[in-house]
Amino acid sequence: MDDDEGPRRRSTEGNFGAASLLARESLDGYSLDELDARISLLEFEISRIRDHRERASAHMLAAQALFGAPKAGSRTS
Numbered sequence: 001m002d003d004d005e006g007p008r009r010r011s012t013e014g015n016f017g018a019a020s021l022l023a024r025e026s027l028d029g030y031s032l033d034e035l036d037a038r039i040s041l042l043e044f045e046i047s048r049i050r051d052h053r054e055r056a057s058a059h060m061l062a063a064q065a066l067f068g069a070p071k072a073g074s075r076t077s
Contacts, residue, residue: 022042
């Protein structure tokens with residue numbers, strides 16, 4: 001199993017891995033072409049994340065339909 005496929009710890013507030021690092025990075029050293037390329041890459045990543053979120057949401061709804069919704073006050077980690 002790849003590391004990306006296994007369970008991971010939940011992100012702490014404000015810590016979302018590489019995205020957190022990107023948000024703090026200075027953009028001053030980038031050319032206009034580099035900024036355009038970076039925007040394209042980030043737009044692709046946003047699309048990839050949205051697709052994954054939709055699949056995860058569908059999976060969760062299917063599990064809830066099969067097993068029932070979690071009871072109030074219970075948490076899953």
